[in-house]
Amino acid sequence: MSPPSLDRIGVDVGRALKLENAIEWAARHGVTIIDVQLDSADDAFPRIDAVRARGLRDACARYGIQLGLHTSSAVNVAEYTPLLSEAVDAYLRAYVDASVLLGAGWIVVHAGFHFSSDVTGRMQAGLERLNRLGDYAEVKGALLLLENLNKEPPDAEMHYLAHTLDEWRWYYERIASPAVALCFTANHAHLVPEGVEGFVNALPVERVREVRLADCFRNGVEQHLQPGEGDFDFPDLFRRMEEKGFAGHYMAAFGALDDMLRGRKRLARPAENNGR
8 A cells, every 4th residue: 555645645734834825835845734723923824814714724725735723722612610611612613713703623532631530521521612612513524633633641630631542432423414524633642552453443534534643653742753763664654554545645743844755755645756
């Protein structure tokens, strides 16, 4: 099984460039898929009005760019404290509204985090919120992608939810909305005992729309290394996903922008980048 073609591997721009510059940068470098975050400076979603959004949509159409949004994992989707809970709902709904305004194809969302003593309550709060958000996204015509997050050290005070296969599956099996699909961060799977093999074997691949890529070390700590700096087996991941019929896109998420440009070429089919 060959690696994916270069045009199926995008770049997570995040907050590295202003939106207009991110689209131009992607077009200049032949990148057709990008993820961005709308949480700060000029790109904070309250600062994007209809006029600016129209210009951004036109630029994406002109250059053939598929735009995706990525919410902040620092916002606790599992929040249940009064006032803060309502603020999380408002934040996530605003991302859905921004997605519609910008013509974005997807929004990566998370399950939140807990502090060890309140796992059950946090998980239930997060599930209820994601179901509410899924209903809202369905009405608005937006698509949510629930990501599996990374493990934290055992003695950390905070731990992300949906970082194991069982936790992630607990959520997505209880969310029926067609507006909620999955974002599989493969390097996060590499950090836990199930590994990539366990995750891929269990995944409903038809629900996976994005696969995020970075190198790291087996059962190690959270790192976003360039391909070749860790021990992640990218050919094995591609083989497993493609054989199961994955038809979505991959997303480079490591290092600086230039690192991701180089890395995606190394990961793509050799025939499409002259073996470099």
